Amino acid sequence: MSRSTQPSFRTGKILRAALYSVLILFAVYYLLPLFVMLVNSVKTLDEIRGGNMMSLPEAFTIEPWLVAWSKAQIGVEPTGLSPYFINSIMMVVPAVAISTALGAMNGYVLTKWRFPGDKIIFGLMLFACFIPFQIVLIPMARVLGMIGIAGTTSGLVLVHVVYGLGFTTLFFRNYYAAFPDELIKAAKMDGAGFWRTFTRILLPSSGPIIVVTVIWQFTNIWNDFLFGASFADFDSMPMTVALNNLVSSSTGVKEYNVHFAGAVLAALPTLIVYVVSGRYFVRGLMAGAVKG
């Protein structure tokens, strides 16, 4: 990205200081909720109730994290969030892998093996990215029941593959559209077929877009709530749904410290991905926002 040359700022150090203060103030604003979650997840319940949520813990305790992970009551079972964390992983990994693989092949066909009507197909897939999922909830519940995977992790995998296809196809299509056609033509001349051209020419240079797509899908599927709440039953509930059950359950004492620890646990996988490869995350967001 080329930096536009802005006129140099010579209006004085005061203005510069003000600029930095404003920017830092905003950083505080964005960090504050995370800070509150973290500090209160290591306080005792008494300290939270009696104290200031902005202050650092007086007596540090790891207990809320342990409770959130393995003892907290989710619904009726005192299992903690760990089984649901695992559910989410079991759901996310295949869903991301399948939707990314399909998206890569779709993008390849739609750019390098064009045929009449391919634009319409792409348009149909693209629009599918934006539909409000409320429009598919009722029939999806029935179809999952009909094929016997209602309330299972496999059912959720299917749902996430289907509704992720539009985006994965979009990502790969736009990436491959910029890939020089001459190389493809040359490969075809040399007798490379459909698969050879794909695996030898395109795939080796697809690293960045695969990372972008995997991160995008991982974040979206891990963070999904609507499908999990609609189609999972108790044994296949993903992390977000379990967290919401934990936080909004009206029985017993509200253990805020455990809620905070649970929220951080639910956020951790996507946060780690973001910290490790934020650049690709941003690229995915941009590609998802700026179409075409």
Place this chain on the structure above:
Amino acid sequence: MQPSLPGKAQATLREVLPRLVLSPSLFLILLFVYGFIIYTGYLSLTDSRMLPSYDLEGLGNYAKLWGQRNWLIALQNLAIFGILYIAICSVLGLVLAILLDQKIRGEGILRPIYLYPMALSFIVTGTAWKWFLDPGLGLENTMHLWGWESFTFNWIKDRNMAIYTVVIAAVWQSSGFVMAMFLAGLRGIDSEILKAAQMDGASRWSLYTRIVIPQLRPVFLSAFVVLAHLAIKAYDLVIALTNGGPGRATELPATFMYSYTFTRNQMGVGASSAVIMLAMIASIIVPYLYSELRERR
């Protein structure tokens, strides 16, 4: 040279193979997206209650829907939420992007801090803000402890103000993303134009208002489309933050659809509300996609 028969067959396969590879995805999309849209559209015209029924009863559900106070509340809330969410995110995103574009030292640290909420689940965001805005536990309590006794901030418990807390949490989550979009737009502006304008003696303010911001029009459009469709789909955040309450004060179309369909046994009405939601999104997305796809040819 005449191609041999196996060669011909191979050529045919070569022709068909790409379409064959595309067909499972196309099948899934046609069935699970467009087929389901038709199915839900059909249900919205039937007398479905707890279970789908296929007896058509015309537009009765739509009449019922528009006669529901809850639906009107949901639409009014969506209007308040949508307008404020889009407006504040756009202004905040633009201001932050312009400020960050002043050759800031530490931009590489600040930018990811502004953007990280976008990586979180709305359920996490909702949980964090729920306790943060809770008068007894969060900000209000903190201000009291810090000595500002008269400070009150109980919007989340106030029927008339609760919808604004949804705006606060949603803006926190999405504004950094809008900032990133504007920043990318700013970095894409031709620096020659800016230099020329400066030579002509344009002030800093007019440089931005006359040249830079008008050039960002496509970014405004993209940001609008993304934010508007997120607003119409908003569901998780409300569930985690207020669960539609207090009372029905933060009901949105998405929560309305869910409760009417799955807990109130009014599937026909729920389906008709889903159709309205789709129509709202389509009216924004279809023209946008159409123009974007045409430009690219």
